[in-house]
Amino acid sequence: MSNDNRRHVVPNQDGGWDVRAPGAQRSSAHTDTQADAVCRAGEIVGNAGGGEVVIHGRDGRIRDSDTIAPGNDPNPPRDTK
Template sequence: MSNNRNRRHVVPNPDGGWDVKAPGARRPSAHASTQRDAQRRASEIVRRAGGGEVVTHRPNGQIRDSDTIAPGNDPFPPRDSK
């Protein structure tokens, strides 16, 4: 699993829009008006840091999705179809 430096969470901002935050960070790495734009920005940040995880939350704070960004180590890689 990747370290926290290469992990970003896409979370709702209480004032509107979506923030990209590193675990334990007080301030967001980025802000976007839509969740999709925040996910794209988080993926870009993680990819530039050498790969890792993007964790997307629902508006209520629950985790909605987690995505491994290459060259990160995916704990659940897709199975090869033969």
């Protein structure tokens, strides 16, 4: 991906969820729920021109990811026509 704009949604040790850029010391955002953090991460990535939102579970392991347009989705949906 030429535009390597990623944000990770990770659990915060004090409760809630953080949105973090890879290698960042501080969070881009903090929310009470994972769903709100995923939404905010999508807004941040979208405003920066698209990219990837990587969603971690409570155990810290990656459980899902989402490409935000106009990012380059490595696994686009199949055309069912």
